[in-house]
């Protein structure tokens with residue numbers, strides 16, 4: 062069952078993400094996936110996340126599907142031009158991979174191959190539109206495809222972008238282009254979430270609210286400095302910093318937050334960057 | 350104008366390894382303004398190379414080395430020095446270097462790295478605003494170019510990485526999408542950004558460019 066049907070059938074949808082390995086041996090990544098089989102509704106397979114080269118999202122999505130998971134293939138526009146992107150979409154269609162999450166992707170300069178040529182032939186909105194056109198049997202150049210598949214296409218949203226009006230324009234354009242779901246950047250407090258839900262009320266789409274369990278105080282400092290527009294609340298930093306086991310405390314904080322917002326939202330997306338092996342513990346603690 | 354920076358001196362010496370005589374060409378336009386290949390820099394380069402034991406057979410600052418016929422004329426005027434040199438070092442952009450290379454038989458080396466087509470904001474402040482993409486689309490963006498000034502050339506709005514108005518790739522550079530937003534807000538045209546804008550036609554800017562007017 063694809064995410065589209067899951068959204069129809071379930072009251073509360075939970076997705077998470079597992080990066081493909083930086084190598085050819087998939088055993089340990091698949092092992093983590095097996096431990097959460099039946100407990101999550103989809104697994105996002107990152108596409109050279111943060112510009113760090115790993116196995117392709119398409120292959121690992123396929124392997125996840127083989128063991129019974131519902132993969133969400135990420136497709137970013139940083140590394141492939143319109144030919145390569147469309148090839149992968151056809152590949153996904155042939156392998157029965159239905160869910161695709163489109164994004165621009167971090168600039169290669171921030172990753173582990175800073176000298177790579179940045180492609181960015183398409184932006185995320187254009188790629189979403191292309192995938193929707195491919196569903197109707199034509200590729201981007203207008204040529205007919207011999208056959209086509211249906212996809213459930215989504216994108217990402219940054220609730221903390223300033224000016225938010227500009228982000229809202231972009232979210233709406235993604236919806237116009239055909240996006241049916243959004244994964245958001247992580248929230249760490251209820252007030253910000255309430256504000257965001259108010260701002261996007263009435264939009265005909267689904268927001269998978271980002272949850273990011275904290276691994277350590279080091280991670281908080283990194284996120285605050287380099288990634289997040291809105292800093293992680295002081296009380297969370299304090300709890301993590303003074304905890305005996307920072308990762309377990311981070312997991313408990315995330316679990317508490319999930320329980321707190323469960324009544325407010327219909328779906329969440331857990332991003333356990335670097336601590337994927339703690340997923341079963343997190344799901345237990347969050348009573349999912 | 351074309352913004353250049355002089356190559357590292359050791360890299361220059363490495364390129365000319367084994368060649369003892371050198372003629373130096375400078376540029377009277379862009380490289381003069383950038384202080385990378387004007388009269389002063391050519392003279393400085395000449396003494397540095399002499400210090401390292403090279404024989405400088407002559408120097409010439411050409412008005413604009415990218416005007417190929419002028420370049421040929423100046424090199425002809427310096428025929429005696431040019432004929433006895435093993436190498437020519439050109440302190441100009443890559444276009445100037447090639448104009449020289451196609452006019453002579455000896456080795457020709459670039460003395461500068463060519464950075465971009467730049468606007469001069471004030472003395473020695475250079476900014477890239479147009480990358481000559483072949484099909485100007487800035488009418489859609491309040492006259493500001495996301496093709497060049499967004500590190501990802503995004504045409505439909507900013508990426509999620511902009512932090513406090515600065516670009517995720519380099520926090521010393523402004524995120525151009527904030528400038529586009531501000532400008533379109535001021536001119537009351539922000540609703541134009543709501544349209545999904547098409548991908549760039551890269552065929553319009555296929556390299557190498559070639560234009561022959563009136564032919």
Ligand code: SF4
Nearest residue numbers: 479480482485486494
């Ligand atoms: S759209 Fe192309 S031609 Fe126009 S300013 Fe940008 S790079 Fe230059």
Ligand code: SF4
Nearest residue numbers: 499507508516517524
């Ligand atoms: S931060 Fe702004 S300028 Fe930088 S890549 Fe993103 S959208 Fe482009």
